[in-house]
Amino acid sequence: MKTKRPIIISTILLIVLAGLCFNIDSALAKEKNIVIAGSHVKGTWYRFSGGVAAMVDKYIPGYKATAQPSPGSIQNIRNLKENHIDLGMIIPPMAFNAYKGEPPFDKDPYPNLRALFNTYSFPMHIIVKENSPVKSLADIKGLRIGTGPTGGGAYLIVELILNEFGLTYKDVRPYYYSVSENTRALADGNIDVTFALTGTMSAAISQLMTMHKVRYVPISMEKLTSLNKKYSYLAPGYVKAGTYKKVKKDVPAVILWGVMCVDANIDEELAYNITKTVFEHKPEIVKILKLAEEMTPETASKNLPVPLHPGAERYYREIKVLK
Numbered sequence: 001m002k003t004k005r006p007i008i009i010s011t012i013l014l015i016v017l018a019g020l021c022f023n024i025d026s027a028l029a030k031e032k033n034i035v036i037a038g039s040h041v042k043g044t045w046y047r048f049s050g051g052v053a054a055m056v057d058k059y060i061p062g063y064k065a066t067a068q069p070s071p072g073s074i075q076n077i078r079n080l081k082e083n084h085i086d087l088g089m090i091i092p093p094m095a096f097n098a099y100k101g102e103p104p105f106d107k108d109p110y111p112n113l114r115a116l117f118n119t120y121s122f123p124m125h126i127i128v129k130e131n132s133p134v135k136s137l138a139d140i141k142g143l144r145i146g147t148g149p150t151g152g153g154a155y156l157i158v159e160l161i162l163n164e165f166g167l168t169y170k171d172v173r174p175y176y177y178s179v180s181e182n183t184r185a186l187a188d189g190n191i192d193v194t195f196a197l198t199g200t201m202s203a204a205i206s207q208l209m210t211m212h213k214v215r216y217v218p219i220s221m222e223k224l225t226s227l228n229k230k231y232s233y234l235a236p237g238y239v240k241a242g243t244y245k246k247v248k249k250d251v252p253a254v255i256l257w258g259v260m261c262v263d264a265n266i267d268e269e270l271a272y273n274i275t276k277t278v279f280e281h282k283p284e285i286v287k288i289l290k291l292a293e294e295m296t297p298e299t300a301s302k303n304l305p306v307p308l309h310p311g312a313e314r315y316y317r318e319i320k321v322l323k
Contacts, residue, residue: 031063032062034053034064034270035084036056036067036086037089038089039071039072039089040071045089045258046067047288048089048119051284051285052067053066054288058281059281060273060277063270070089074094076089076090077090077098077110081110081112081263087274091153091256092234092257092259092305093157093160094153095113112265113306114306114309115260115261115307116260116261116275117275117278117300118302119260120291120294120295121294121299122257123237123255124154124161124254125202125216125253126194127193127196127214128215128217135217136220137165140167140192140193141172142172143172143193144175144190145191147195148176148178148197153197154195157197160227160230160231161195161254175191179197182196183205186208209246216251216253218253220252224252228303232304233256234256235255235303236252236255237252237255238252239251257299259306262309266309267311268311270311272312272315275311279297300316301313301321
């Protein structure tokens with residue numbers, strides 16, 4: 001008889017533990033997973049996406065978010081459309097072309113692409129050697145220019161800028177380099193003009209500006225305003241004086257924002273809560289990525305390449321940024 005008591009106690013403990021495990025599993029099963037895609041793991045978009053994921057986990061009950069590395073905008077658009085991800089960072093011209101069904105999305109348009117918010121800005125850096133005869137982009141006909149990979153976001157933006165000056169890629173000698181390849185090629189004298197679409201204080205640009213005799217080529221505010229009227233996501237702006245030691249005064253430049261996008265069918269309440277959470281707890285993202293400091297609801301909701309998701313729009317109307 002004495003041996004039965006431990007057996008009974010053990011059985012009860014097993015039943016209790018099984019019940020606890022079931023309750024934990026049930027709670028976890030109720031959590032919905034969200035995947036947020038940014039850039040490659042060394043890119044600022046990946047860090048920003050990680051910050052948003054952390055805020056979803058902390059402030060939006062019932063959801064578990066994960067930041068996912070990505071090769072960039074084109075893959076993020078495809079993954080959003082195929083429901084492989086829930087949020088994705090996209091460069092404006094790629095978002096616009098996907099929404100409108102223009103190359104490289106002419107055979108696979110994405111009219112359901114929507115925006116939650118613009119993130120932080122990054123300029124198109126246009127740089128030449130200090131002794132270059134180029135004073136304006138009107139002077140670059142026939143020259144070797146470094147641009148982004150064919151079909152990429154930087155490549156498309158350079159094309160729009162060239163068109164504004166009455167030029168096309170046929171009028172120049174393009175080299176389809178990444179940002180780091182681009183800046184090295186200018187430093188080594190293998191190209192004449194660098195077009196680099198990247199954030200201020202980019203390591204590649206910082207090294208070029210610090211170690212070599214180079215200067216920016218400004219775009220007149222008249223040309224910038226004209227571009228903005230044609231393409232709302234290409235905003236007039238500046239590379240600010242003091243960004244680098246050699247930049248003594250503000251340099252007029254094309255400015256873009258990375259856009260956090262979703263599918264039109266994402267739950268409206270979730271879209272609202274993510275947008276609201278990002279701005280109500282922005283200092284937490286700034287700790288992860290200082291560039292996010294410049295984000296405001298005003299800049300987040302304007303000059304967008306695709307329509308706002310109704311959930312995000314509701315938040316901006318609630319705080320009276322939109323009427």
